[in-house]
Amino acid sequence: xxxxxxxxxxxxxxxxxxxxxxxxxxxxxxxxxxxxxxxxxxxxxxxxxxxxxxxxxxxxxxxxxxxxxxxxxxxxxxxxxxxxxxxxxxxxxxxxxxxxxxxxxxxxxxxxxxxxxxxxxxxxxxxxxxxxxxxxxxxxxxxxxxxxxxxxxxxxxxxxxxxxxxxxxxxxxxxxxxxxxxxxxxxxxxxxxxxxxxxxxxxxxxxxxxxxxxxxxxxxxxxxxxxxxxxxxxxxxxxxxxxxxxxxxxxxxxxxxxxxxxxxxxxxxxxxxxxxxxxxxxxxxxxxxxxxxxxx
Amino acid sequence: xxxxxxxxxxxxxxxxxxxxxxxxxxxxxxxxxxxxxxxxxxxxxxxxxxxxxxxxxxxxxxxxxxxxxxxxxxx
Numbered sequence: 095x096x097x098x099x100x101x102x103x104x105x106x107x108x109x110x111x112x113x114x115x116x117x118x119x120x121x122x123x124x125x126x127x128x129x130x131x132x133x134x135x136x137x138x139x140x141x142x143x144x145x146x147x148x149x150x151x152x153x154x155x156x157x158x159x160x161x162x163x164x165x166x167x168x169x170x171x172x173x174x175x176x177x178x179x180x181x182x183x184x185x186x187x188x189x190x191x192x193x194x195x196x197x198x199x200x201x202x203x204x205x206x207x208x209x210x211x212x213x214x215x216x217x218x219x220x221x222x223x224x225x226x227x228x229x230x231x232x233x234x235x236x237x238x239x240x241x242x243x244x245x246x247x248x249x250x251x252x253x254x255x256x257x258x259x260x261x262x263x264x265x266x267x268x269x270x271x272x273x274x275x276x277x278x279x280x281x282x283x284x285x286x287x288x289x290x291x292x293x294x295x296x297x298x299x300x301x302x303x304x305x306x307x308x309x310x311x312x313x314x315x316x317x318x319x320x321x322x323x324x325x326x327x328x329x330x331x332x333x334x335x336x337x338x339x340x341x342x343x344x345x346x347x348x349x350x351x352x353x354x355x356x357x358x359x360x361x362x363x364x365x366x367x368x369x370x371x372x373x374x375x376x377x378x379x380x381x382x383x384x385x386x387x388x389x390x
Numbered sequence: 391x392x393x394x395x396x397x398x399x400x401x402x403x404x405x406x407x408x409x410x411x412x413x414x415x416x417x418x419x420x421x422x423x424x425x426x427x428x429x430x431x432x433x434x435x436x437x438x439x440x441x442x443x444x445x446x447x448x449x450x451x452x453x454x455x456x457x458x459x460x461x462x463x464x465x
Contacts, residue, residue, distance in 0.1 A: 113447030136454070143458045159458070166455050203447045211457035223461040238461055261464050273464040371459075 104181040110195075111177035114203050115170050118177025121195070123185035131173050132202060136210055139166035144218035148242045148251075152369050155240070156386040159371070218244055220365060222261060222273065228349030229259065229273055231307065231318050232390055234381070238372040239389060241365035254279065254339055254363055256293065257315040259389050262341065263362040265355050273367060274351050277312065278340030280360070286330040286353070289321040291342070306347075317390045323347030339363060 111118030116132035119125075139162065146158045224237045233239070241261050244250045254260065254276055264270040277293055278284040285292040290299060291310070298310040306322040324347035334340045338357035343349020352358065373384035426432070453460070 109444065113444050113451060115451075140454060140457055147458065163455075163459070170451070170455065199443065199447065203450045207450050207454040211454045215457060215460075219458055221459055221461045222464040224465075225463055226465045228465060264465075271462060271464040 100182065103184060104178050107177040107181035107184070108174050111173040114199060115173035117195075117199065117202075118173065119180060120198060121184070121190070122177060122180040123187050123190060124180060127176075127180075131169070131176070135166065135169050135173070136202075136206060139169065140211055140214055141218075144214045147219035147240050147368070148244055152386075152388040155369055156371055216243060217247075218242075220261075221371070222271070222365075222367070224273060226349070228343040228345050228351075229275070230345045231320055232344050233259070233273065233367070233370070234373065234375070234384070236373055236375040236381075237370050237384065239370045240368050242368045243365040245366045246360065246363050252366070254360060256282075256313045257317065259367040260341070260363045261365040261367065262358050263364065265358055265362065268362075271364075272341075272350075274341035274343055274349070274358075275317070276339050276363075277342050278334040278352075278357075280334055280336045280338060282334045282340065284330065284332055284334060284340045286328060288326050288328065289324065289346070315390070317344065319344045319346055321346045328353065337361075 107118035107121045109118075110121050111131075114132070115135040116128040116130075119128035119131060143159055143162045143166075146162055147155060150158055220241055220243050222239055222241055224233050224239070225235055227235050242252070245252050245260075246254045256276055256279060258276045260274060260276055262272050262274060264272045277291065277298070283292075283294050285295070289308070290297060292298065293312060296312070298312055299308045306324075307318060307320050309316055310319055319342075322345075330353060332340075334357050337360055339360060340352045340357050342353070343351045367389040369389060370384050370387045373381040373387075375381065427435075
């Protein structure tokens with residue numbers, strides 16, 4: 095039986111590390127090196143990104159995330175080059191069988207990596223693209239932002255607060271996600287008359303920003319809302335039921351919110367918008383000035 | 391009346407008839423064997439499996455490395 099040429103062995107090792115970091119090292123008979131490379135890639139890259147995206151101050155987040163992404167890709171590239179080089183001195187051991195390779199591949203590529211990223215995206219940080227103008231002028235169509243998903247759950251770091259911009263499951267179609275601002279917590283009294291909003295009898299608007307654009311303030315936080323095209327005769331006065339929150343779109347004229355679909359169950363509030371990491375539109379191209387902007 | 395098992399045990403073991411082993415082995419050698427697929431098809435299947443595995447692994451790896459940046463839509 096012909097043994098493969100050294101060049102073929104090198105290509106095979108490099109290809110294996112290309113589809114799974116550390117896999118080429120396993121092929122080269124270096125299991126310890128393979129394990130460390132795989133662990134470094136799977137645990138120190140994406141979980142590190144999750145930590146950065148949720149724990150670091152917003153001013154540092156974007157650059158630290160890009161550095162972490164570069165480190166992840168660098169480690170991947172190193173694994174490929176190392177497998178190529180190591181194949182020249184490949185040691186054949188009895189356990190190096192096709193069955194073992196298949197098992198490792200299925201476990202790591204089919205189980206460990208997908209479960210890790212799914213866990214990170216559902217519990218720590220996820221990216222959301224905003225196609226609608228419902229949260230303008232603060233969040234524009236074409237913005238892509240990070241949301242802190244370690245939010246509003248048992249053991250999470252932060253609970254839902256008034257003024258938070260949250261990602262929620264749309265109550266009338268649970269396949270859709272909405273982004274809105276929480277104005278009323280369970281038990282709060284929310285009153286809307288025309289273009290004025292009160293929460294527990296405290297008015298929200300703080301200063302006029304224009305004819306239809308107002309600055310609202312609540313619990314020491316402030317944000318800008320637009321009432322353009324909003325009906326002037328709306329009147330709402332309600333108590334937020336227990337276990338629910340009342341959410342409003344910042345674009346009060348165009349956005350659909352609790353005025354239309356009612357209060358949202360707390361369990362359907364899945365994340366809090368944190369920072370815009372990309373922004374573009376067909377007309378303006380990339381909006382560089384918005385990159386890295388914190389969500390108020 | 392059938393012999394009891396104790397009677398049969400006392401009779402000793404049966405001997406195979408002469409030439410029995412040769413006839414059996416000749417029959418086995420003459421049995422048709424399953425044909426292996428031609429080498430060309432085997433190689434093609436191996437490449438197909440390799441490419442499928444590489445595509446699957448590559449997709450999983452990219453989904454992992456860029457998972458934090460992969461977007462969902464919020465209206």
